[in-house]
Amino acid sequence: MSPFVTSRRGSRILIFWLLAGLVVLIDQATKAAVRVTSPTPGYMGTLIPGVIDLVHVENTGAAFNIGQGAGSLFVVVALAVSCLAFAFVCTQDMPLSLTVSIACVVGGGLGNMVDRLMRGSVTDFIATAFMDFPVFNVADIAVTCGIAVSLIGYLMWERSLPPEERA
Numbered sequence: 001m002s003p004f005v006t007s008r009r010g011s012r013i014l015i016f017w018l019l020a021g022l023v024v025l026i027d028q029a030t031k032a033a034v035r036v037t038s039p040t041p042g043y044m045g046t047l048i049p050g051v052i053d054l055v056h057v058e059n060t061g062a063a064f065n066i067g068q069g070a071g072s073l074f075v076v077v078a079l080a081v082s083c084l085a086f087a088f089v090c091t092q093d094m095p096l097s098l099t100v101s102i103a104c105v106v107g108g109g110l111g112n113m114v115d116r117l118m119r120g121s122v123t124d125f126i127a128t129a130f131m132d133f134p135v136f137n138v139a140d141i142a143v144t145c146g147i148a149v150s151l152i153g154y155l156m157w158e159r160s161l162p163p164e165e166r167a
Contacts, residue, residue, distance in 0.1 A: 009090065016089050016103045020082075023107025027138040028114060031123040050129055057135045058121040071116040078113040082106045098153040104146030111139035 034056050038044045044054035062074055085106050089099055115122040124135040158166055 008093070012089060012094070012096070012099050013086075015096065016086070016099050016106075019100055019103035020107035020110065023104055023139070023142045024111045024114065027108065027111030027142070030138050031115065031125070034123055034125040044125070046129070047126075048129075053127040053129045054125055055127040055135050057124040058119075059124050059135075060121045071120065075113050075116050078109040081109055095153065095157055098150060098157055101146045101149035101153055104142040105150060106146075108139040108142030108144075108146060111142070112137075 034044070034054070038054075038056040041056045041058055044056055046053050060071055062070075085102050088094075089102060112122045122137065122139075124137045124140070126137060126141075127133075127135045
C-alpha cells in the first residue's frame, strides 16, 4: 500500500474525498430520480404523512431561495469553500469526526454546484408538511448538518489542545 494512504494525513485526505464523493453521488442520484419521476416541477406525493412531502422544484438561487439567478457566484463560492476546506484538512491534525463533517459540507456544496453547472438550477424535492419551510435536497442536508457538526467539533477539538497550540 502507498505511504500516502497509510499515513494519518493520507488516511484523513482519502476519507475526506471518499465521503465528499459519496455525498455528491447520493445527492445526484436522488435528484436524477426526482427528475425522471416528475419531469416538470410540481407536487409528487407524500413520503411520510404529515411530515415530509415530495415536491419537485428547480431553484436558481441558494438555500431558502436566496440570490435567485446568481448561480455563477454560488459556483465560485462552492469551489472556494471546497479548496479552503481541503487545505484545512490537509494541514491540521484533526479528529476524524471533524474531517467527516467538513467532507459533508464540501460534498453538499459540490452536489449543488454540479446542478448549477449542468442544468442552470438546483433540483430540490424534500418539503416539510408540518411547517412552512423552503423545499430542499440531500446536498442541503449535508451542508447544514456538516456546518453544525463542524462548528461543535472544532470548538471541542480546539479546547482539547494545549494552550500554546490553540488558534
